[in-house]
Amino acid sequence: MKKRETHSKRTLLRGDVRLVSTTSRVSFKVADSLTQSVSDPAHADDPSRRDFIHIAATAAMAGGVVSVAWPLIDQMNPAADTLALATLEYDIGKIALGQEVTISWRKQPVFVRHRTPVEIAAARADDNGSLKDPETDAARVKAGKEQWLIVLASCTHLGCVPTFGGGDYKGWLCPCHGSVYDTSGRIRKGPAPKNLAVPDYKFLSDTKIKIG
Numbered sequence: 001m002k003k004r005e006t007h008s009k010r011t012l013l014r015g016d017v018r019l020v021s022t023t024s025r026v027s028f029k030v031a032d033s034l035t036q037s038v039s040d041p042a043h044a045d046d047p048s049r050r051d052f053i054h055i056a057a058t059a060a061m062a063g064g065v066v067s068v069a070w071p072l073i074d075q076m077n078p079a080a081d082t083l084a085l086a087t088l089e090y091d092i093g094k095i096a097l098g099q100e101v102t103i104s105w106r107k108q109p110v111f112v113r114h115r116t117p118v119e120i121a122a123a124r125a126d127d128n129g130s131l132k133d134p135e136t137d138a139a140r141v142k143a144g145k146e147q148w149l150i151v152l153a154s155c156t157h158l159g160c161v162p163t164f165g166g167g168d169y170k171g172w173l174c175p176c177h178g179s180v181y182d183t184s185g186r187i188r189k190g191p192a193p194k195n196l197a198v199p200d201y202k203f204l205s206d207t208k209i210k211i212g
């Protein structure tokens with residue numbers, strides 16, 4: 001009988017160390033139960049009591065793990081300034097017809113081009129032409145806003161910045177290795193394999209876009 005009491009005390013000691021570290025309210029209940037268990041030898045071997053202690057101790061430990069882990073998980077959420085960098089609102093109202101601006105979004109250049117009716121017609125006339133990366137012009141712009149073409153200013157060959165107005169298709173010409181894009185930003189000649197990428201964006205109003 002003495003041996004059993006000694007064993008119970010050791011168990012309590014180990015349990016206390018763990019439970020105190022969880023700082024959970026459950027830990028007090030578990031400690032109470034353990035105290036009862038020790039002070040009441042008649043129930044020391046009661047299986048249902050042992051089960052309860054085991055479940056309560058596990059719950060207390062789980063609570064402790066969550067309370068310790070939560071600050072670590074929470075700090076992985078992007079900070080507000082990071083989120084602000086992820087999206088970009090831009091006023092396109094000042095870009096004249098036939099002009100484009102290059103803006104920076106997520107540290108990469110983006111062309112915002114105000115296309116003329118001639119540029120749009122040329123792009124649409126080639127929808128069924130010989131395209132390396134087939135895509136209609138309509139799929140690359142927003143319906144009703146086809147005068148606005150917004151694409152990443154990064155050649156899909158090795159990432160140089162193409163310039164507008166060169167090449168056989170009157171779109172962009174990449175000076176690095178001669179890739180030629182049309183007025184929809186689709187690759188037509190040269191080593192680049194893909195069209196200029198269209199980023200995720202939407203119109204907030206007739207004159208304001210939000211990229212990202």
Ligand code: FES
Binds near residue numbers: 156157175177192
């Ligand atoms: S990077 Fe543009 S053609 Fe090579």
